[in-house]
Amino acid sequence: MIRLVQLTDCHLHADPHARSRAGFPLRQLEAVVEAIRTERPDIVIASGDISQDETSASYEHAHRVLSTLECPWFWLGGNHDRQELMKDLKAIHDDIELGDWRLVVADTCVKGHAHGELGQERIDRLVERLSESERPTLLVMHHPPLAVGSAWLDAIGLKDSDALWQALMPFPQVKAILCGHVHQAFVGRQPLEQGVVTVYGCPSTTDQFLAGSDDFAIDEASRPGYRVFDIRGDEWLTWIERVDI
Template identity: 80%
Template structure:
């Protein structure tokens, strides 16, 4: 099973709109073309599909992502209007990956850049994990670990300690996929049953400069995506960059 993660497209209603370092729609089209060549079985888009929170931006995203030759799914980020997303395509909580399972957690707090699950959503997540013991990937927009950039860590997942406590009884959770940080990242959290890996994904548009205390764009880096190859209870993952 090959899963590809795309993240942080930041599209506008205007197809020709610029970001700080490029053209988001043109870059998403290039990334999706590269992803098609990977022949994935499934694609997940881990939030911040829109920059201007318009219906037109989601329609553009849907048109481009629908050129993929496999099922694709999306979830909301802090820049998104999830009601507008759902008008175009459903947001799924639980996605079948044959011998694996992909579980979506909504970390968004309306009107804020940081993420938080809260007691209710953590309780719902526990209930879903109790239903299935297959190896599981958890996907969310905000990272549940610090990533080494002060400004990004300030707007990460605020209640990450509560999340890790909730995950402690569930050894089937092998890894967490996140967006939001616009860069490749790999970290780990040790729990009683072993380690859970945490993977960040490049943006399809501007990349953030790793290790920067304040907001900074990495103008030397390129858009990209993350590949997961799942086999048995093992996986391989890597990041691919796209030439524009």
């Protein structure tokens, strides 16, 4: 069995004591990572919006905390991130080994914009990478490729999701997609000719967004969390864990 844990949307500041709308991002990330350690993961992926203020110091905080994990960890950029600063500390990998599976990273970020878009060049490159192996595959990206039921969030989702789904048609090995950006637990399903691809959203390590809200709203009753993804053979089990702060 391979245990992957996803955390996302840390929104850290250079100031380690900075507040978010509903808490303290660095303190909450530290608590989430400490909880993840007890899960004994094989791999941890941080799926974007590591920083809020796009400073080198914010990434240094994240790198320090994530490096306390006793397993390999990886990260990718979100719409709030400056990926060149991330890469100064740790590479952003496109392809990550998951035992008999692959974890393939897709960059959905558009510089200067909150919404996501792959564009034809990145879709073509994704198709090339998927063509390299028929092993079961997880995709991970920051922006969700499905509507999540909140008008304001859906307006800044993945703009060319239809093109992505069309590109995935020939690849039945793609079983699921992990995404960040939505700051909430989410499960959606996209039927394709070769089967159904499941899309999983993840709570933030900082503020949670109120599910089903047409306008921006924080869910003050919810807590930070992470997603556990256990893979055994060609099957998986996944769930959300919440962390008391």
